Amino acid sequence: MTRTVHCRKYNEDLPGLDRPPYPGAKGEDIYNNVSKKAWDEWQKHQTMLINERRLNMMNAEDRKFLQQEMDKFLSGQEYAQAEGYVPPSP
Numbered sequence: 001m002t003r004t005v006h007c008r009k010y011n012e013d014l015p016g017l018d019r020p021p022y023p024g025a026k027g028e029d030i031y032n033n034v035s036k037k038a039w040d041e042w043q044k045h046q047t048m049l050i051n052e053r054r055l056n057m058m059n060a061e062d063r064k065f066l067q068q069e070m071d072k073f074l075s076g077q078e079y080a081q082a083e084g085y086v087p088p089s090p
Contacts, residue, residue, distance in 0.1 A: 007035035052082035
């Protein structure tokens with residue numbers, strides 16, 4: 001049976017993650033308040049940000065930037081986009 005959470009990003013009940021994506025309080029917060037759909041979308045957006053902005057995960061400032069953008073994305077706030085990215089037309 002799928003676990004359901006009230007997703008912070010979409011403000012609706014959706015299937016949740018199978019396990020916390022991070023250790024500690026941050027991971028538990030995401031596990032309890034973010035849907036699998038929102039997390040999967042963040043993973044794709046994160047990859048795009050890393051590639052387009054040429055972020056280096058060994059650099060503390062780049063990791064901090066990505067963490068801040070993740071918090072914004074998962075909370076439904078305005079978040080950084082990849083420069084020049086145009087989403088595909090439906």
